[in-house]
Amino acid sequence: MASSDARAQTFGQTEINWDKLDKTKFYVVGAGIFTGITVALYPVSVVKTRLQVASKDTVERNAYSVIRGLLRTDGIPGLYKGFGTVITGAVPARIIFLTALETTKVAAFRMLEPFKFSETTQAALANGIAGMTSSLCAQSVFVPIDVVSQKLMVQGYSGHARYSGGLEVARMVLKSDGIRGLYRGFGLSVMTYSPSSAVWWATYGSSQRLIWRSLGYGINHGEAVPSLQKIVLVQAAGGIIAGATASCITTPLDTIKTRLQVMGHEKKSSVRQVVKGLIAEDGWKGLYRGLGPRFFSMSAWGTSMILAYEYLKRLCAKDE
Template sequence: MNTPPSPRVASFERTEINWDKLDTKRFYVVGAGLFTGVTVALYPVSVVKTRLQVASRDLGEKSAFSVIKGILKNDGVPGLYRGFGTVITGAVPARIIFLTALETTKISAFKLVAPFNLNEPTQAAIANGIAGMTASLFSQAVFVPIDVVSQKLMVQGYSGHTKYTGGIDVATKIINSYGLRGFYRGFGLSVMTYAPSSAAWWASYGSSQRVIWSFLGYGADSEATAAPSQSKVVLVQATGGIIAGATASSITTPLDTIKTRLQVMGHQENRPSAKQVVKDLIAQDGWKGFYRGYGPRLFSMSAWGTTMILTYEYLKRLCAIED
């Protein structure tokens, strides 16, 4: 009796490491250290992007270079790390929640789309997109309060914004003014921004990799039998990260600009609503106002995404359970 042939598997897929093949305890411990390093390296980009998004119309700092110059002149290098302590405190649990939800959901999502017999890039886009959106939704509960506090610290004393003595001072003022709900200022917009952004990022990353691998001759229909070299794997992953960052930032920058403006508002009564923020942006700069800070955000998402994914894939190789 002849056994049916097994479905062809793209040779590059042998390099992928799924959640069930990881030492999760080591994954979390080593991952906390690696992602802390990534955050230290790229945090200043977030500060510059946030300042550009909240700058008043008459402020002279209209470009990323002028913002950096102003920060260094007034506060030195520490100015590029305002709010960093708050971010790094919440980044570890948020990242753990995100990655756990991402990997576990991705397995289920691939099983869900398998019966539809879609081509590889489409299947990867849908499964990765579902996983990315789900992971973002889970992590927002931790991330949004951290985002609110850190962004207030990033822009304190800038363009008329309140000055604080630190993250605890920000948290105290928020609680005194609004209670715990104050930490979720802009939560709806955060979900509307980051969930689609995460879905777009992971969908683009998953599908672009398949397209690139097929172009290089490693697709499921190719004759290649050997897995690609490690250097080629890293190059394709980096390229996929850049494509994903460009796609996600282009789609979600307008919502991110509105969300950031809402989150850094002071403690005055009658603060403007999202609708009023939209009207103000249009009145000040027209529709291009929604893309304030687009350059730094594009760079940020591409740099963060590419660095993160390379770190993440390296982390998975470090924590893989040997057969």
Template sequence: MAASSLGQTTEINWDKLDKTKFYVVGAGIFTGVTVALYPMSVIKTRLQVATKDTVEKSASSVIRGILKTDGIPGLYRGFGTVVTGAIPTRIIFLTALETTKAAAFKMVEPFKFSEPSQAALANGIAGMSASLCSQAVFVPIDVISQKLMVQGYSGHEKYNGGLDVARKIIRTDGIRGFYRGFGLSVMTYSPSSAVWWASYGSSQRVIWRLLGQGTDREGAAPSESTIMLVQATGGIIAGATASCITTPLDTIKTRLQVMSLERRSSARQVVKSLIKDDGWTGFYRGLGPRFFSMSAWGTTMILAYEYLSMGSFSFTDIFFFRK
């Protein structure tokens, strides 16, 4: 790792990064996090596609309904498809993120913004770029998994696994069926990724300043637990900010992607239906589970991400180089 100056934020030297640790160990860690948080995605998706006649309209009622009809496995519908697609998606995302971040910092440096602002802009640009690169793989996985999540719920079709979903999509819509809602997906996840990384990069620096930490090596370095707590707090703030801003688009996207051929609607019709049924609050269906999932995911993911990307550097070195 190199720093242009001690007080500046510097990022990982991609050429010196331990790729085996970053990808192999990272895949295991992120898969474990996915196992823990996947039920939140199922609950969020079901809430977003619920109609005005659906009985289960709260997270707790959805959980009770799933456990009553399918037991614990019901909370993991579509999980196999997501895990299969998650590995290549994350490889693409993390590679694009790291290779873009250094260039983004150099691009914003001449503008002489404050350190939190520079971190927000550079991390935001890198996060959006990484999301755009990974959408080609992610969207088909998203379409299949979400159809499995809501099968049999609120009148939706039932399937015999991910391959059955894929066959029916090809039969009715062809390859383009895997990319239903692609534009909205890009509009949702790219800004979401940008907001997440921008919020994380800037909030972490603001927190350090509030804690009275300077930008040089004078004084005692913070403890490892303090550094981890600041990173975790930054992850929570980032997840909360991103979920609140992008949930409306996510709700529209989800509805478009799970619709059958017979019930197909345009984005405009989906918007009208949401307003008619619930008013403007309808766009925030599933906000609770999505808020929890993104915040919890952000906290665990950023700690794992920082660990993987730092290699053999100590927490003291991480603090002084990354603050």
């Protein structure tokens, strides 16, 4: 019991909880930090999306050829197709996500206390519940942005139409399908991002505890507080492990969702038809189209995001 208390004390020294944050500063500074990360990693999302919707006859079937094709036809701006739409919706979606994440995590830890789980199990469950709940809350804003931005990402590629901008996409979707068109793939988005978020945060929360334990922290009372450098390295390792785990588990759902969302109204298909088409073209590995870029994206995004997020929390912590 003493060992468990020591581990909880050690980890408590590396994490800043919701009630210790200056919320105004957290939202304002956070919007700037996460916008910067989105700018850096957005091209990976464009490449992943194009690979997922590539038809059997598309020449550009790997990440390198997609990048080369975009640079040849559009230059650097080609790697940022749909960026304006994404960044417009990303700020409110992220505010909703982070608020729900932190408040739910606190409530989940409190709810799980009577069950006397091990610290690692409790962290996995509480973080997983918080990750799933926050993703569910953010989907109402994120899905329409996702539908519009993905159509912009693939315009002119593999037979997809071209648009003048996000407003034209939204107008055409509303004209052909009404408001439902902006929520095409909503069910699959929830099925993809909510479990993905749950797996990501559960893996991140539990892997940190395991790493600290392997480093010998939390075994004895009165031990030194880990250095900031060590805390950052452990958090980065947790982000990489979480991103790798989540991407491997949820890529097939993401591929199906993306295909459904970028289809024109004249090419409507069901989930079953999309799956059959992917398997007919590439076998079962067709469901894992874009796994490389998605694996890199989730690992790089996850690591960058969590380091920025933990830094943001340190920056916005209230003075004791």
